[in-house]
Amino acid sequence: MQKIKSQIIVPNTPEESDKIAFVLSSADNPEHKKDSNYFLLCDFASSKKENTQVFKKIIHDTFTHILTLDDSAPVLQILEKATRACKEAADKFSQNVVFNVVAAVFVDDFVHISIYGDAKALYLDGTSVMPMNTAKEGKYAGVSEKVLDGKVIILCSLDFYKNFPPKTLVSLTKPILSQDLDSLSSAVILKVDMEKKVQLQAEPASQEPKPVPTGNSVGGYKLRRFVIPLALSLAVLALIGGFLVLRNRLGGASDGGGQKDQESSVPPLIESTPNAQVEPKSEVKGELSKKLDEANKVKRVVPEVFYDISIVDSKAAPTELALGPEYVAVADAIQGKIYVSSLSVAKFEELPQLFPEVKTLSFTGTFLTFSDREGIKYYDLAKKAVVNSYFADAVAPITGASIEYSGFTYGFFADKLLKYAKVGNGLKGVVWAQESSFADAVSLGIDGSIYILFKTGDIAKYTGGVKEDFTIVGLDKNIQKPFKLLADSAFKQFYVGDGAEGRLLAFDSDGVLSFQLKPEEGSEWIDLRSFGISADEKTFFTLVGTKVYEFSL
Template identity: 20%
Template sequence: MKLDIAKIVGSLSDTGWSQVHSFKPEDQVKFNSHGELLAAVSFKAKTEIDISSFGAEIIKRLQEIYYSHEAESVLKKLNQTCETLAAEFLDQVELEIVALAVWQNYLYAAKNSGGQVWLKRGEALVKLFAGEGLTTASGKLIPGDWVVAVTGQFGQLVTEGSLRAALGETSAAAVGESLTAQVHGHDNNSQASAIILKTEPEAKPAAALPKELKIFAGPHLNKRRRSILTVGLVLASIFILSLVLSGRKKQAESGRQAYQAVVDEVNYKLDEASSLLTLNPLRAKALLQESQARIKEYKEKERKPGREILDLEARIAPALEQAQREYRAEAVEWYDFNLVKDGFRGGNWDLSGKEVLVWDQTSQTAVLLNLETKAAKEIVSGEDLGRVQTIGLTDERGFIAAQDKVTVVDTAKEKIIAAVDADEWQKITTARGFGGNLYLLDASSDSQIWKYLGLEEGLSSKRSYLAGDSFDLSEAMDMAVDGSVWVLFSDGTIVKYTQGKKDAFQVIGLDQPFGEAVKIFTSPEVEHLYILDRANTRVVVVDKSGEYAAQYQWSGIAGVKDLVVSETLKKIFFLTGEKVFSLDLK
């Protein structure tokens, strides 16, 4: 495959330097084992140095380290080259390397810190690196692919939209010319560099027409001439046979190299994934899925994959299951509310510490249940509580929210403290207690989350929690509070508010989208968010930065009304009406 290459480099400064390097070894043995090396490199000096000569030394060492590396896997060679080079110059500069190797129509990429590699195939433009730090990626190239390796500063100066527009050009040189102008339009560009390459099919030489060869043999030829002809035919046959055998040998060697490349690459990714299963399961999962795809691609070409390939495939399956953290289990019956009150059917609840306050609309009764001891008691009941919509709990204060009022209950003394009339509420669906205060979710198209401060004699007047005039909360399904307020919407979107203002949050790493997300739970005592997806009969666990952590599947989730979680007790508790079921956390 032919590469059309262009390079972009920023301007030299007193402390900043950048460069682009590409090298294709003339030594065929090195080319066959290492491929073609390309890199975008930059640094910021930590000490007083000769910037230009220091940069030249870094480029020299990059090439030396890579082509002297004897590891079988190209990806391992590239990854360890980045790591070694950065460590070698650690005391003098903050070095950033984004390196590529193109070997047998495959792209291998590695970086040591910032930077990115973009791949454009057809109309799709994607990033190959998902995170910061030492990272690798690989995949097969096809004619027409664009690959752009950029340093971190280049990525700050050139937007994704600008890059996409530039890649509409037909040649790498034209793309480079367009983007160079953008980079040099900024004063601070000394650490910006990029290497651009476009893959093109190798031009096939026109097949030479065979010269006409006429051989006549017959009675008119004398014996000597017939002998010469016979020898010529034998020599020609031997020559043709040697060509065939040589071709088969080359084909076999090429096949062996391709097989070994797959084995080495998958082995390397599998080892890296194994080391990341606990620290970074999302990255481990990506590496394992890449390995699966690589093996599948190889098997589609080879009818009989070798034993090593099959063994690797067998190792990937359990590791991927561990990385995906998908657990299928049967929840066990943990508590029956008939033990505290006959016919009690819990509809919703709220957790504070180790206790949940549970409400049954039919009997109009609130029960307090200890999740550690299973001790339960009836707190309050009666028609005068009104038509209750939801219930909240914080410390020893319970809040029973009806259409027209909130009743405040002292759960320790089992008595009502106060009743606060509704104040222009529209549709209260969720109550949550936190820090002695009450939060009410008003799920209407033009409404708010109302906050009431806890007072000794009851509650303060209401105040708007969300900063702004009005919000559309009509599709809000549930709410959780841990200092921030988390609102779950019917499409599975989770919106985080901190001090009344919308905060950045997005769920990442979830393979299957939410089907029917109806409940969300978190608290200051837990490190994760727990989302009940009724349609997919699962609880999805994500950390508070949004990264997928695990999921628990149980067929009984279809009948669950609410959930709470204690990471101290390592259990998920499900409210199903008359009973509580529990599922152990892994």
């Protein structure tokens, strides 16, 4: 069983900074299993100042979420996955990020190391400090090794390595203080003690006087113990420690099983320090949530129930919503029904006609437009009648998402995006673009440029008939269940609905996240299906299950 003694060496960290270096460990996580110990050292540089506490929390949550040690995968494989996830989280957190991380997990008699970037993992071996023998793949490196009793391992950032190179590290004449470190310098010194079983051996009866107990004997019995020269290791630890904190991880010198460490013959290297890292207390979790929202550009809204469609139809399974200047409409594609309410009086009524497979609702002027099994229809809500109907193109009928724009219908047929003109009482399509990925398109929007939303959560943008190099950035979590993209030439940004996270996302024309819309915590949109936005982008309607909600920004 391993006992890990650790010394954290970190700089003073302001509340906001464009550079930060820190260390996290299993001792900071009360939910972590006690049969293993982990240490995570990161340094992060950005083009702008960020909330350092929020970033630490994001990295901590990302790492611990993935680091589930069990028999389903090798420890090193899980660890590498966790460090990769931390790198991805850092990239999403801020712009122009430089991120380095080294993580160590101690299980049984082994240590598993995963590195990304320029972070270092070193061994203190006798009078030498040498890099651990890691296998590299690009910017990633990793190794699993059996550790020896008394072995000292150093995890550090590149800046720390440069400021205190191996040759000088073992010959320091004064302690390293937090104020001596630059913003990206950090290290954790780890000393491994292997728990040894005490063997008691009775001495044979003798008339000779019992020997006086020494350091190697207990009472009338000899204590066999494994002795390793530790003078150099302890000297380096003591010198580096100085006035910094030596943390005995996992409740003192951790034994991985929750047992209290027995008194050691080696003098403790514990010094109190105001620079010790402290996890946020429970009473400030509300404030932390606000900070996380701020970092992730989340705007919390308080939606009010506008109406419940089940009041009109107990069998309703609404699938889509559209918002117009005077009305809000909801469709049930399975039943082929459309329900409409004026905005002035919240009362939905079922339209008298059925439209099998109705979808892609939108408002064109005062008309409600949509597609169904037959083609495209324009519906006059005042007259409650179809005023224009265009049958599907017999050669290339619309099989996917579609939208009305500037008198034309744009829609998907297999792997083609077609531009349909209204010819007589039918649609005549011309291929506008063709890509195999179009088969996975779930929605499209047009504001002059065409935006295409895919099942993967990716978005493609076409301007002037040319596909742009376009990627959405700024999200804390990828879009997992996309269902609708809404764009308009009057909008300042375009919007995407994500059912998995119960959120609406707003992006600028370059794909940079402007903000996220979520309800207050405890009132999450568990079954978010559709949404609509007023022309001035101030009034929002959402369809959650059978309920229609309204809120304003």
